[in-house]
Amino acid sequence: MNPMTSTVSPGQERKAPGRPRNAQADEAILDAVLTLLAEGQSTAALSIEAVAARAGVGKATLYRRWPNKEALLIDAVRSMKGPIPELGGTSVRDDLIALVTANRSSRAREFGIVTACLLPDLLRDSELNRMHHTVMEPRRELMREILRRGIADGELRPDLNVELTLLMLGGSSMMQGMFDFRTGVPDKEFPTALVDAVLRGARA
Amino acid sequence: MNPMTSTVSPGQERKAPGRPRNAQADEAILDAVLTLLAEGQSTAALSIEAVAARAGVGKATLYRRWPNKEALLIDAVRSMKGPIPELGGTSVRDDLIALVTANRSSRAREFGIVTACLLPDLLRDSELNRMHHTVMEPRRELMREILRRGIADGELRPDLNVELTLLMLGGSSMMQGMFDFRTGVPDKEFPTALVDAVLRGARA
Numbered sequence: 001m002n003p004m005t006s007t008v009s010p011g012q013e014r015k016a017p018g019r020p021r022n023a024q025a026d027e028a029i030l031d032a033v034l035t036l037l038a039e040g041q042s043t044a045a046l047s048i049e050a051v052a053a054r055a056g057v058g059k060a061t062l063y064r065r066w067p068n069k070e071a072l073l074i075d076a077v078r079s080m081k082g083p084i085p086e087l088g089g090t091s092v093r094d095d096l097i098a099l100v101t102a103n104r105s106s107r108a109r110e111f112g113i114v115t116a117c118l119l120p121d122l123l124r125d126s127e128l129n130r131m132h133h134t135v136m137e138p139r140r141e142l143m144r145e146i147l148r149r150g151i152a153d154g155e156l157r158p159d160l161n162v163e164l165t166l167l168m169l170g171g172s173s174m175m176q177g178m179f180d181f182r183t184g185v186p187d188k189e190f191p192t193a194l195v196d197a198v199l200r201g202a203r204a
Numbered sequence: 205m206n207p208m209t210s211t212v213s214p215g216q217e218r219k220a221p222g223r224p225r226n227a228q229a230d231e232a233i234l235d236a237v238l239t240l241l242a243e244g245q246s247t248a249a250l251s252i253e254a255v256a257a258r259a260g261v262g263k264a265t266l267y268r269r270w271p272n273k274e275a276l277l278i279d280a281v282r283s284m285k286g287p288i289p290e291l292g293g294t295s296v297r298d299d300l301i302a303l304v305t306a307n308r309s310s311r312a313r314e315f316g317i318v319t320a321c322l323l324p325d326l327l328r329d330s331e332l333n334r335m336h337h338t339v340m341e342p343r344r345e346l347m348r349e350i351l352r353r354g355i356a357d358g359e360l361r362p363d364l365n366v367e368l369t370l371l372m373l374g375g376s377s378m379m380q381g382m383f384d385f386r387t388g389v390p391d392k393e394f395p396t397a398l399v400d401a402v403l404r405g406a407r408a
Contacts, residue, residue: 040325042246117317121244163388164397168376172368175375184367193368201405 022065028055029062033076038110043073043121074131077118080111081135084142092150093199096169099143100191103173112178140166150202157204168198226269232259233266237280242314247277247325278335281322284315285339288346296354297403300373303347304395307377316382344370354406361408372402 032054036046048069052059066072085102087095122129143166150156176183176190185193236258240250252273256263270276289306291299326333347370354360380387380394389397 040246040248042244042249044244045246045249117244124244161389161397161401164376164401167379167387167389168372168398168401171375171377171379172372173375174379175371183371185365185371193365194372197365197368197372197405199405201401201403 022061025055025057025061026065027079029057029065029072030076030079031055033072034080034110034114037076037114037117040117043069043118046073048072070125070127073118073121074127076114077132078135080114081139084138087142087146092146092155093195095146096143096195096199097191099139099146100169100173100195103139104177104187104191112174115174140170143169147202154204156199156202160202165198165202169194226265229259229261229265230269231283233261233269233276234280234283235259237276238284238314238318241280241318241322247273247322250277252276274329274331277322277325278331280318281336282339284318285343288342291346291350296350296359297399299350300347300399300403301395303343303350304373304377304399307343308381308391308395316378319378344374347373351406358408360403360406364406369402369406373398 029051032051033046036050036054037043041050046069048059048062051072052062055062062072066075082102085098087098089095118132122132144162147156147160147162147165151158151160151162172194173190176185176187176194233255236255237250240254240258241247245254250273252263252266255276256266259266266276270279286306289302291302293299322336326336348366351360351364351366351369355362355364355366376398377394380389380391380398
């Protein structure tokens with residue numbers, strides 16, 4: 001299954017110092033997984049062959065990095081969200097806008113579709129579920145911390161329902177990402193408009 | 205493809221006066237479509253055979269009602285949402301709670317998954333897209349009317365962003381439906397808590 005492992009020269013692996021080997025190929029492969037899933041391919045039907053073809057790499061490159069489809073799916077889920085942004089910590093408003101903006105991207109619709117379409121697999125596969133949780137929870141926890149800090153500082157109402165507020169920020173973002181072509185809210189204004197609308201009801 | 209059409213007797217068709225023929229079988233069939241999609245089956249992989257087997261009916265019953273898979277998918281999307289509720293019209297709050305409650309159901313997670321997983325098809329297939337629009341838009345328009353009435357009556361702020369408010373109500377409901385096992389908001393309290401949180405920022 002992995003016939004070419006021994007033919008990779010150390011030189012090839014170290015082309016970009018400080019980055020993982022074949023970072024560009026890795027990115028193309030994970031991108032291909034997300035694109036195929038967003039096109040409606042089920043995870044069951046997703047084949048290593050199709051991913052390799054779409055990414056323009058050989059199957060060997062793929063197998064060198066991921067032993068099987070499950071491992072590949074887990075990394076694709078992880079790559080989907082991008083890095084967690086640095087927050088200024090000056091105001092609840094600024095930090096929430098930064099976080100909502102970071103969770104949006106030009107591929108937001110595809111990511112929304114993939115997240116939603118992976119749900120049946122998440123419910124079935126405990127490792128994938130754990131992984132998804134590992135990707136989602138740090139972002140949710142960061143948002144929770146911002147809101148709790150706002151409550152502690154007296155900026156937000158002491159009886160604010162933090163979990164419901166997370167849901168309002170996250171759910172609206174997810175739907176805007178998936179249906180941006182018909183929500184009637186311009187994408188550019190979305191993060192600020194959403195945070196201001198939520199805060200209007202959340203302030204002390 | 206449709207060998208049994210001519211064997212349906214008029215008597216069979218009229219068993220339940222005022223209801224469409226074979227309403228029970230129809231319901232089982234549409235239910236089977238939604239269950240298979242929610243389990244992660246792609247619409248491309250969905251077969252008439254699998255739907256018939258899951259619904260416990262013969263393929264002939266299925267072909268008698270739907271000429272092809274596309275027609276079946278369209279009816280499944282339509283059936284997913286249920287009827288639009290009658291609204292009291294006494295207050296914005298009561299009407300919004302009634303509408304959010306009606307859009308929730310014991311199968312909300314499955315419905316959320318199906319809606320999201322159909323998106324790739326919706327973007328590709330203009331008839332399915334039109335149909336989805338036909339199913340979604342009356343509910344969105346009803347919510348819009350409630351909000352506009354609230355603005356006109358002075359109950360809501362005159363500068364309320366109606367489309368954003370729709371997104372906050374709809375997106376939060378969708379995410380609660382899909383992730384209810386981990387949102388941290390009890391499902392029973394959800395419609396009232398959401399509407400109250402949204403209205404807190406929307407009132408005049």
